[in-house]
Amino acid sequence: MSWIRRKKTKQISVGSVKIGGGAPVVVQSMTNTDTRDVEATLKQIDRLHKKGCEIVRCAVVDKNAAYALKKIKEKSPIPVIADIHFDYKLAIASIESGADCVRINPGNIGSFDKTKEIIKAATEYGIPIRVGVNSGSLEKNLIDKYNGPSEEALVESAYNWIKRIEDFGFYNMKISIKSSDSKTTVLCYEKISKLTDYPLHIGVTEAGSSMEGIVKSVSTTAILLRKGIGDTIRISLSEPPENEVDVCYELLNSLHLRKKHSIDFVSCPTCGRIEIDLIDLVNEVKKRLSYVDKPIKVAIMGCVVNALGESKEADLAIAGGRHFGLIIKKGKIVRKVQEDRLIDEFTEVVNEFLQEKS
Numbered sequence: 490m491s492w493i494r495r496k497k498t499k500q501i502s503v504g505s506v507k508i509g510g511g512a513p514v515v516v517q518s519m520t521n522t523d524t525r526d527v528e529a530t531l532k533q534i535d536r537l538h539k540k541g542c543e544i545v546r547c548a549v550v551d552k553n554a555a556y557a558l559k560k561i562k563e564k565s566p567i568p569v570i571a572d573i574h575f576d577y578k579l580a581i582a583s584i585e586s587g588a589d590c591v592r593i594n595p596g597n598i599g600s601f602d603k604t605k606e607i608i609k610a611a612t613e614y615g616i617p618i619r620v621g622v623n624s625g626s627l628e629k630n631l632i633d634k635y636n637g638p639s640e641e642a643l644v645e646s647a648y649n650w651i652k653r654i655e656d657f658g659f660y661n662m663k664i665s666i667k668s669s670d671s672k673t674t675v676l677c678y679e680k681i682s683k684l685t686d687y688p689l690h691i692g693v694t695e696a697g698s699s700m701e702g703i704v705k706s707v708s709t710t711a712i713l714l715r716k717g718i719g720d721t722i723r724i725s726l727s728e729p730p731e732n733e734v735d736v737c738y739e740l741l742n743s744l745h746l747r748k749k750h751s752i753d754f755v756s757c758p759t760c761g762r763i764e765i766d767l768i769d770l771v772n773e774v775k776k777r778l779s780y781v782d783k784p785i786k787v788a789i790m791g792c793v794v795n796a797l798g799e800s801k802e803a804d805l806a807i808a809g810g811r812h813f814g815l816i817i818k819k820g821k822i823v824r825k826v827q828e829d830r831l832i833d834e835f836t837e838v839v840n841e842f843l844q845e846k847s
């Protein structure tokens with residue numbers, strides 16, 4: 490039995506991808522190309538798809554972007570969500586262009602009558618809506634009631650929108666509550682998860698870039714995932730979106746929620762016993778084996794002290810020595826190689842192993 494008991498949410502479909510109701514946590518990202526530039530957007534979607542991205546969101550900034558979605562949809566290998574702010578007509582145009590879902594923030598759409606028009610179009614085309622609430626567009630009465638965009642205010646806003654949309658007879662939705670603050674994000678999702686069974690899209694908004702953004706996003710979403718909360722995830726980074734997908738899979742893989750279709754690397758943290766340039770070695774091995782699309786485990790250790798023990802857990806391992814390296818397969822030393830031949834020979838052993846497996 491899994492160590493994470495995921496909350497059973499209602500299942501919805503975004504195109505062919507199931508979200509919630511026991512489906513695996515779905516990885517998504519967002520293009521940062523101009524959606525009106527169909528070719529550039531499709532190229533980026535293709536790169537994201539190759540990384541394993543399962544759903545992509547595109548910003549719809551005007552009518553031309555909404556029309557461009559039609560061409561994007563025709564060729565996209567994965568479902569496309571239209572990201573809408575302010576203008577309900579753009580949501581309707583995107584739905585007519587074939588979007589698989591629209592993401593709206595009812596708080597910035599204006600009157601509820603406009604949201605109703607989006608709901609009518611989504612109903613007609615049979616697609617879900619992502620209802621997204623965030624601290625930047627919270628209703629003034631809730632900000633006054635709670636003295637700011639607190640988690641209570643955000644959750645009340647989301648819950649109120651869910652109820653209003655349900656009262657209008659629409660139930661095909663997923664929910665997100667985004668804040669750039671980790672604590673607020675965790676508390677919001679914990680609360681909304683108790684109040685509703687709709688699938689939840691989790692993530693931290695405007696998390697930042699590189700280490701800071703990754704740590705903030707991963708630490709926050711990992712807490713939620715451990716509690717069984719979260720049906721689809723985006724790690725928002727100020728970086729190329731392809732990196733977001735990599736981080737999502739590393740996170741889901743480390744929590745045993747998804748299996749990577751690539752190598753799971755383990756490497757030692759290095760210490761005073763190190764006898765080889767491990768950092769370069771790890772980077773080079775990762776580069777050389779980037780073509781591997783099987784979930785095998787590779788360990789790269791800086792010395793022989795712990796390597797044999799540690800590498801028993803791995804399919805294949807390298808243990809560095811002074812000017813040489815041991816290549817270990819399933820805990821057994823299979824080659825002892827000069828340092829300058831180590832990567833070439835290790836690649837050979839990996840290929841042999843993959844052949845044996847297949």
Ligand code: SF4
Pocket residue numbers: 757758759760761762763764790791792793794795796
């Ligand atoms: S494997 Fe060797 S070099 Fe790496 S941390 Fe352990 S003892 Fe140190």
